Each structure stands twice: as structure tokens, then as C-alpha cells.
Amino acid sequence: MKILVTGGAGYIGSHTCVELLNANYDAVVLDNLSNSSEKSLIRVKNITGKSLEFYKADLLNKKQIMTVFSDHKIDAVIHFAGLKAVGESVSMPLKYFHNNIIGTLNLLDVMNDFNVKNIVFSSSATVYGDPASLPITENFPLCATNPYGRTKLMIEEILQDIYRSDRNWNIALLRYFNPVGAHKSGEIGEDPFGIPNNLAPYISQVAVGLLPRVSIFGNNYDTPDGTGVRDYIHVVDLALGHLKTLPKLFTNPGLVVYNLGTGFGYSVLEMIKGFEAASGKTIPYKIVDKRPGDIAACWADPSKAETDLGWKADKTLSDMCKDAWNWQKKNPKGYR
Numbered sequence: 336m337k338i339l340v341t342g343g344a345g346y347i348g349s350h351t352c353v354e355l356l357n358a359n360y361d362a363v364v365l366d367n368l369s370n371s372s373e374k375s376l377i378r379v380k381n382i383t384g385k386s387l388e389f390y391k392a393d394l395l396n397k398k399q400i401m402t403v404f405s406d407h408k409i410d411a412v413i414h415f416a417g418l419k420a421v422g423e424s425v426s427m428p429l430k431y432f433h434n435n436i437i438g439t440l441n442l443l444d445v446m447n448d449f450n451v452k453n454i455v456f457s458s459s460a461t462v463y464g465d466p467a468s469l470p471i472t473e474n475f476p477l478c479a480t481n482p483y484g485r486t487k488l489m490i491e492e493i494l495q496d497i498y499r500s501d502r503n504w505n506i507a508l509l510r511y512f513n514p515v516g517a518h519k520s521g522e523i524g525e526d527p528f529g530i531p532n533n534l535a536p537y538i539s540q541v542a543v544g545l546l547p548r549v550s551i552f553g554n555n556y557d558t559p560d561g562t563g564v565r566d567y568i569h570v571v572d573l574a575l576g577h578l579k580t581l582p583k584l585f586t587n588p589g590l591v592v593y594n595l596g597t598g599f600g601y602s603v604l605e606m607i608k609g610f611e612a613a614s615g616k617t618i619p620y621k622i623v624d625k626r627p628g629d630i631a632a633c634w635a636d637p638s639k640a641e642t643d644l645g646w647k648a649d650k651t652l653s654d655m656c657k658d659a660w661n662w663q664k665k666n667p668k669g670y671r
């Protein structure tokens with residue numbers, strides 16, 4: 336089976352490529368390297384001892400996508416490619432709509448032309464907005480609170496319409512909670528360009544001495560210690576969720592939706608303590624104002640994925656922090 340991985344050089348994509356190759360799938364990666372480095376793919380080959388095909392190509396260029404489909408008989412696509420910085424999406428919405436929506440439409444057009452109708456799409460827990468209760472199940476109401484989230488919601492809706500028009504499509508919408516951690520080898524991991532927006536890479540960079548302290552965005556939320564609570568999931572567990580989704584797609588299930596989370600929430604302070612334990616370093620922090628648009632707490636009900644796919648996240652907070660630290664300390668400046 337040959338899988339096209341768009342955005343395969345990125346954080347989640349590279350970890351998924353490792354698991355695909357380990358499971359004896361053939362992998363073809365399409366990535367424009369706008370937020371990643373080709374080095375991640377060299378490391379994927381080192382970890383697995385297997386090769387994959389890489390196309391430095393842009394989803395905004397339909398001809399480049401067609402080349403990939405002409406060169407390979409693709410069985411399914413895992414579609415990670417997209418821009419993902421919430422703050423940037425608020426200031427540059429057109430960039431996000433252009434890249435994420437047009438890029439996806441081009442991909443879907445080419446898939447349709449080549450009669451490849453199996454796709455796994457990277458959605459996000461952001462499509463639940465501020466949930467009325469917890470844990471979040473897949474049938475909760477959906478809403479977008481920023482342009483990035485709107486691109487996820489719009490693509491989910493586009494895929495729903497495509498499925499309604501043509502039942503030959505098999506589509507899995509995977510709603511990720513908060514991916515953190517790295518491959519246990521420390522060879523691949525999260526490598527944000529510039530100052531990280533997300534908590535885990537920010538804490539790692541403080542631990543390794545690149546940044547002075549963590550700013551905790553508010554400590555008077557309605558949570559046990561007042562700091563925000565999230566469902567952090569180890570990126571390898573997340574990657575394995577995709578591996579469990581592929582066989583499901585090949586049973587022609589139509590359109591399916593799954594939460595990929597652990598079902599547990601940890602606070603910002605608990606994350607900092609976890610990183611302190613993993614790194615043996617004290618992580619300085621200060622409490623600052625809440626970040627606009629942040630919600631107090633969010634965690635998944637992941638039971639549907641367990642029942643339907645036989646997938647369950649089994650790595651602990653300690654695993655997430657240890658593996659993130661191992662990657663950060665081996666690669667203080669990421670792939671650079």
C-alpha cells in the first residue's frame with residue numbers, strides 16, 4: 336500500500352512517516368518545506384532504515400500535485416499540509432484561507448481526477464470552540480473562533496459535501512487535541528520557527544536555556560490550580576492513530592470522525608512540573624494576562640476511536656516530557 340503524506344516533513348507528519356514505514360507501507364511525501372526541514376525526512380530514514388520518496392512541492396501548484404499522482408499509484412492520502420499558527424491567522428487571514436483552503440481544493444481535485452478517494456484529514460479540537468461541557472465527544476456543536484480554526488471547519492464541511500455527492504469517497508476527519516513529545520530516539524521532534532506559540536515547545540526552550548522563562552497565560556481560570564487545562568497527547572500515539580485509521584478507511588466506511596486525545600487534562604503548572612522532573616532543571620515562570628481567545632479547559636472523550644479503530648493513547652505525561660526533553664537537548668536549535 337502506498338500512502339501520500341502531504342506535510343510529511345513537519346512535526347506530526349514526520350512521526351507518522353516513521354510509523355508508516357515501520358508498518359511496511361510505502362510513503363511518498365509532498366511538502367513545500369515552508370515550516371519544516373528536509374532533514375526530518377533524512378532522520379526518518381535513519382530511524383527506520385527504510386526509504387521514502389520526497390517531492391518538494393506546493394499544494395498551491397496543481398501541476399506539482401499531478402506529477403506525484405502520475406508517478407505513483409497512491410492508495411490513500413494523509414493530509415497534514417497546512418499553516419497552523421492561530422495568532423498569525425488572525426493578522427493574516429487571507430494567507431491562511433489561501434494556503435489551507437486552496438491547497439486542499441487542489442489536492443482533492445487531483446485525487447478525484449486520479450480516482451484516489453481515500454483521505455485522512457488533520458482536523459483539530461479547535462473546531463469545538465469553547466465546549467459547554469467536558470469531555471468532548473465527536474457530536475458536540477462545532478464553531479470557529481479564529482481564521483485557522485475556520486479553515487479546519489471549512490475543510491471538514493467541504494469533505495462532507497464531497498462525500499454526499501459521491502459515496503465512493505472514504506474520509507476520516509481526525510480531531511487532534513494537543514500533540515507534544517517526540518520520537519524516543521530524539522532524532523525527530525517539534526521544531527518551530529521563531530518563538531514558539533504553543534506551551535510544550537516554549538517550556539522545552541526555557542529548559543534548554545534558549546528562552547528565560549515561561550509566561551503562564553492566566554492563573555484564575557475555573558480549573559484546579561487556576562491555569563489552563565489541555566489534553567496533551569504524545570505525538571507517537573497520535574501518529575499511531577493514523578496507522579489505525581488506514582485499515583478502517585480501506586473497509587469503505589464513508590465519512591468518519593474521531594477525536595484523538597488521551598481523555599485526561601493537565602494544567603500549565605503540571606506541564607511545567609513534568610518538564611522539571613524530566614530535565615532535572617528548574618523552569619522559571621511568571622503569571623501574565625490571559626491570552627485572548629484561550630479557553631479554560633479542554634479534553635477529549637476518545638472512546639469512539641478505541642471502539643471503532645482499536646486505538647488508545649497509552650503514553651504518559653512523563654513519557655511526553657522525557658521524549659520532548661531528549662529531542663530538545665540533542666537538538667537545541669532543532670534541525671538547524
Ligand code: NAD
Nearest residue numbers: 342345346347366367368369370371393394416417457459
Ligand atoms: P507542521 O507545520 O510541522 O507541518 C505542516 C507541514 O505542511 C509543514 O512541513 C509545511 O512545510 C507543510 N505545508 C504547509 N503548507 C503547504 C503547502 N501549501 N504545500 C505543501 N506543504 C505545505 O505542523 P504539524 O504540527 O505537523 O501539523 C500538521 C497538521 O495537523 C496541520 O494541518 C495542523 O493544522 C494540524 N494540527 C496540528 C496540531 C498541533 O498542535 N501541532 C493540532 C491540531 C491539528
Ligand code: UD1
Nearest residue numbers: 421459461532533534537550551552563564565603628629
Ligand atoms: C492552540 C491553539 C489551537 C490549536 C492548538 C494546537 C490558540 C488560541 N489555540 O491551542 O487552535 O489547535 O494550539 O496547535 O492559540 N500557555 C501558556 N503560556 C504559553 C503558551 C501556552 O500559559 O507560552 C497555556 C495556554 O493558555 C493553554 C495551554 O498553555 O492553557 C496550552 O496552550 P497551547 O499549547 O498554545 O495550545 P492551545 O491553547 O490548546
